[in-house]
Amino acid sequence: MIETLLSLTINGVLIGGLYALAALGLTIVLGVMRVINVSHGAFYTLGAYFTFLFSIMLGMNYITSFLLSALIVFAIGVVYERILIKPIRKEELNVLILTFAGAFVIEEIVKFTFGPRYRNIPPYLSGTVDIPGGSVDIQRVLSFAIAIGIVAMLFIILKFTKIGKAMRMVAEDEEVAGTLGINVDRVQMFSFGFGAMLAASAAALLSPIYLLYPSMGWDPLLKAFAIVIFGGMGSIPGTVFTGIIFGVAEVLTGYYISPTWKTVVPFLLLILIISIKPTGLFGEEE
Amino acid sequence: MEKTKVSAGILEKKYAALIAFGIIAAIIPLITPSIYIIHVLILAHIFVIYAASWDILTGYTGQLNLGHAMFFGLSAYVVAITNTMLNLPLLFSTIAGVFSAFLLSLLVGVPCLRLRGPYLAITTFSFSWILFLLASSAMIWLSGGEEGVRGVKTFVVGSVPNYYLSLVLMILSVYLLYRIASSETGLILKAIKEDEDAAMACGIDTTRYKLLAFILSGIFAGIAGAFYAQYMRIVTVDVVTLELSASAITFSLIGGIGTIVGPAIGAYMLTILFEGFSWLADYRILIYNLIIVAFVLFLPGGLISLKEKVNKKRKMVIGNDRK
Numbered sequence: 257m258i259e260t261l262l263s264l265t266i267n268g269v270l271i272g273g274l275y276a277l278a279a280l281g282l283t284i285v286l287g288v289m290r291v292i293n294v295s296h297g298a299f300y301t302l303g304a305y306f307t308f309l310f311s312i313m314l315g316m317n318y319i320t321s322f323l324l325s326a327l328i329v330f331a332i333g334v335v336y337e338r339i340l341i342k343p344i345r346k347e348e349l350n351v352l353i354l355t356f357a358g359a360f361v362i363e364e365i366v367k368f369t370f371g372p373r374y375r376n377i378p379p380y381l382s383g384t385v386d387i388p389g390g391s392v393d394i395q396r397v398l399s400f401a402i403a404i405g406i407v408a409m410l411f412i413i414l415k416f417t418k419i420g421k422a423m424r425m426v427a428e429d430e431e432v433a434g435t436l437g438i439n440v441d442r443v444q445m446f447s448f449g450f451g452a453m454l455a456a457s458a459a460a461l462l463s464p465i466y467l468l469y470p471s472m473g474w475d476p477l478l479k480a481f482a483i484v485i486f487g488g489m490g491s492i493p494g495t496v497f498t499g500i501i502f503g504v505a506e507v508l509t510g511y512y513i514s515p516t517w518k519t520v521v522p523f524l525l526l527i528l529i530i531s532i533k534p535t536g537l538f539g540e541e542e
Numbered sequence: 543m544e545k546t547k548v549s550a551g552i553l554e555k556k557y558a559a560l561i562a563f564g565i566i567a568a569i570i571p572l573i574t575p576s577i578y579i580i581h582v583l584i585l586a587h588i589f590v591i592y593a594a595s596w597d598i599l600t601g602y603t604g605q606l607n608l609g610h611a612m613f614f615g616l617s618a619y620v621v622a623i624t625n626t627m628l629n630l631p632l633l634f635s636t637i638a639g640v641f642s643a644f645l646l647s648l649l650v651g652v653p654c655l656r657l658r659g660p661y662l663a664i665t666t667f668s669f670s671w672i673l674f675l676l677a678s679s680a681m682i683w684l685s686g687g688e689e690g691v692r693g694v695k696t697f698v699v700g701s702v703p704n705y706y707l708s709l710v711l712m713i714l715s716v717y718l719l720y721r722i723a724s725s726e727t728g729l730i731l732k733a734i735k736e737d738e739d740a741a742m743a744c745g746i747d748t749t750r751y752k753l754l755a756f757i758l759s760g761i762f763a764g765i766a767g768a769f770y771a772q773y774m775r776i777v778t779v780d781v782v783t784l785e786l787s788a789s790a791i792t793f794s795l796i797g798g799i800g801t802i803v804g805p806a807i808g809a810y811m812l813t814i815l816f817e818g819f820s821w822l823a824d825y826r827i828l829i830y831n832l833i834i835v836a837f838v839l840f841l842p843g844g845l846i847s848l849k850e851k852v853n854k855k856r857k858m859v860i861g862n863d864r865k
Contacts, residue, residue, distance in 0.1 A: 292660050343839060348659060349606060349799070350838050353791055357834035364828040474784065478671050481664045489660065516679040523668045523675075530665055531653040 263390040264507050270392065272503020273400045274462050276496040278476045279483035280410065281454030287427040287490035288447040291345060294355040295336070296455050297477025298362035303329050303456025304463040304472065305366055308375055318380035322460045326453050333452025337445045345444075359473065367470040375468040399461040406457055407496060414492075423447055427490065455480075475519070482526040487538050494538025501525075567709055571702045580701040584773060586813035587708035588766050591715045593793035593809035594802050595762030598719055600791075601800035602728060603755040604735030605654070606663040609670025610790040612650070613760045615782030616673060617643040617767035622691035622777040623684065632695045636768045643764025644757060651756030655749050658738075667787075674782045690778030694771050704773050711769060715762055720802045722758065731755055735800075792830075796837055798844030807845060 278300060285293045306325030310316045316324075340358060344350045381398060384391040414420040422443045425433040434440050458476070466472070483502055487494030502522045510518035529537055571580055596610045621639035624630040630638065650669050654662050677685040685691065698704055722728055730751050733741040742748050771777050780786065789812075790805075797808025819826050841847065 286660060290660075292663055340835070340839070344842070347842065349600070350842050352606070352608070352663065353795055354835055354838040356788055356791070357831040357838070360827055360831040361835065364825075364831070368824075368828075478667070482668060485661060485664050485668075514680075516682070520672055520675045520680050523672045526668055527653065527665065527672075530657065530661070534653075534656040534661065536661075 259388045260390075260511075261508075262388050263392075264511055265504055266387055267392060267396075268504030268507035269500050270396045270400045270503070271465075271507065272500035273403045273496075274458050274499075275476070275479055275483060275503055276499025277403045277406060277461070278455055278458035279480035279487075279495050279499055280407065280492065281451035281458075282477075282480045283484045283487075283490060283492070283495050284423075284447055284454070285451040286484065288423050289341075289345065289444050291341065291348065291351040292355070293448070293451065294352060294477065295359045295362065296355075296451065296480060297473030297475075298359040299329055299333060299452040299455040299473075300459040300476050301366055301470065301473035302332065302362060303459035304468050305370055305375075306456070307460040307463050308370070308377055308468055311377060311380075312375075322457070325460055326456050329456035330449045330453040333449035334445055336452070337448035341448065342441065342445070359477075363470050363473065370470070372470060377463045377468070379464045395464060399465075403458070403461060406454070407492070410454075411492060419443070419446060479522060482522050485536055486522075486526050486529055488536035491536075491538040494536065498537065564713065568706075571705050577701050580705050582814055582817045584701070584705055584708045585817075586810045587705075587712040588770050588773070589789070589793065589809040589813050590712050590806045591766040591769075592763055593790055593797070593805035594716050594719050595759050595766065596790035597794050597799065597802050597805040598723060598731070598762070599755045599759035601794060601802075601805065602723055602731040602735060603752060604738075605752060605755060606659070606666070607759070608663050608667040608791075609673075609787050610666075610759075610763060611782050611784075611786035612666075612670035612673045613643045613646060613763035614767035614770070614786065615670075615677070616646050617764035618771040618777045618781045619677065619685060619691070621768045621771040622694045625694050625771075626691055632697060632772060636772065639768040639771065640761060640764040643760045643767065647756045647760025648753075651753050651760075654756070655752055670782065670787055671784075674779070674784070677782050678779045685779070688779060690776050692776045694775045694777065696772050696775060708769060708773070711765070715765060716802065716806050719758070719762060723802045727751070727754070732800075792834055794844070795834065795842075796844055798846030801844075801846050804844050804846040811845075 278296075281299075282293060282296050285291065285296070303325050306328055307318075307321045310321035310324050311318055336358070340354060341351060344354065379393065379395045381393075381395040383394045385394055385397060412420075414424060422433070422438045423446075425436065425438055426440055426443045426447075430440055433443075455476075462476075479502065483495060483498045486502075487496075487498035502525075505521050505525065506518045509521045567583075570583065574580065592610070592614055595613075596607060599605050600607050617639040619639075620642040621632075621635045624638050625632055625635040646669075650666060654665055657665055678687060696704070698707055723731070730741070730746055733744070733746065734748050734751060738748055767781065770781065793809035793812055794805035795808070796812060797806065798804025816826070816830065819829070822829060837844070843850075
């Protein structure tokens with residue numbers, strides 16, 4: 257009984273770490289640019305399909321495909337920001353509508369390029385690890401470790417590098433950052449690309465677990481939304497913690513209540529939290 | 543003195559356009575033999591109400607609602623379920639449907655009163671997403687999923703009577719919303735959109751007015767959803783999808799956000815166009831969304847802003863003449 261619970265929890269944590277990774281990209285864009293990027297899910301889809309392209313269609317190894325797809329999506333994100341977002345960034349609603357439509361455009365392009373049918377990427381690593389109450393795939397453990405590694409890297413970048421400090425400054429106060437000689441436009445362009453890259457990395461790590469299809473990005477997008485709001489906007493520890501909570505809540509609901517309810521629960525939790533504390537669990541009061 | 547004359551002229555023009563539309567709309571069924579065209583126009587009427595109801599909350603009051611389909615969809619489902627499973631008379635089902643949309647607007651509105659910007663947008667999104675998940679999987683025993691709830695009764699039988707009913711309903715709803723939007727209440731809503739803190743500082747009870755906007759928005763979308771349920775006689779997951787929520791925004795954007803009339807025009811035109819483009823089949827969604835991107839970038843004020851631009855140019859020409 258306890259062992260089942262433990263093994264479910266471990267599984268939840270492993271999945272949740274990857275959700276957190278997907279949500280981090282969104283929270284960075286929100287923090288630095290103050291826009292909601294609805295195309296975030298589409299970048300996730302692109303990340304998964306580029307991984308598919310390189311690893312299955314072109315036969316490269318998994319790590320190379322992962323890195324290549326992250327880099328390409330980074331570049332796409334940068335171009336996307338420069339051409340589409342920058343001219344209208346001040347209008348919150350317009351950015352929202354544009355990225356919404358943009359997500360559909362990307363989805364359709366993916367559909368025409370790769371076809372509408374389901375695709376799958378076989379596990380890049382086989383074998384299991386024994387845990388109390390069962391076992392988990394080594395692949396999931398490794399993916400989780402990579403995700404945590406990326407989060408740690410992100411933390412270091414934000415804390416110690418020049419670009420990271422500039423990002424934090426812009427997030428704090430755009431105008432002051434501008435007067436201090438920070439190139440705000442460039443920082444925001446970089447942040448947007450970075451956010452897209454995080455979505456793509458999460459997708460690359462999750463793609464051997466879930467199926468690929470052109471509209472696959474909406475589910476992680478909504479989860480990322482919920483995680484970002486729940487954890488408080490702009491808070492990295494909050495986002496990671498919430499991602500893991502969501503992963504565990506999902507697995508537990510799927511097992512103890514019913515698999516069809518597991519996708520509903522995170523959103524119910526979100527609404528509950530937001531009714532009590534409008535700035536999220538870890539958000540600062542305004 | 544001169545000014546009032548000018549505004550009266552504009553007013554007359556406006557009514558003239560409305561009356562002309564009314565007359566044309568009224569005789570369409572007499573001149574077209576195609577039931578399909580009538581069907582598309584009925585859908586257009588429904589979506590006009592739906593888009594205008596989104597506009598009162600988001601366009602006027604500035605409360606970003608990304609999940610407008612929840613009001614439409616819940617009302618449609620409640621009408622269908624109470625009518626077919628509980629065998630309630632259609633009139634009561636309709637009342638129940640609209641009432642449920644009203645309750646949902648309170649349920650969503652109250653927690654959302656304290657939220658701003660992205661928080662609000664994502665919370666409304668979440669509400670509609672929950673409804674979608676319930677209808678498409680978790681509560682499939684009630685909603686019927688893709689199969690839907692079938693066999694809803696109708697108020698009037700046949701396309702043409704439904705056409706006139708929907709026409710009247712549309713004109714009434716848009717008229718009411720437009721009157722509210724142009725009244726003092728509308729002005730206060732606009733003030734909240736421009737600067738909520740400033741409005742509050744002026745002694746406006748912003749919470750009350752925001753909730754009012756939520757309720758109005760929910761009720762009119764509920765009316766549209768209830769009519770849809772009795773006209774289509776079947777309610778499926780389509781009524782709570784992301785696409786439907788997105789289309790409220792698209793219609794309004796292309797028509798002109800924050801004008802009530804703009805979203806109405808946008809919904810009317812796009813519904814017809816979207817059906818008209820059905821020969822494009824696979825490329826339809828792509829083209830549709832590319833158009834939206836183009837509008838956001840190049841004509842964010844929507845079609846209705848074209849009129850102002852033309853007027854401005856005309857004024858400039860007159861000014862030059864005087865020189």
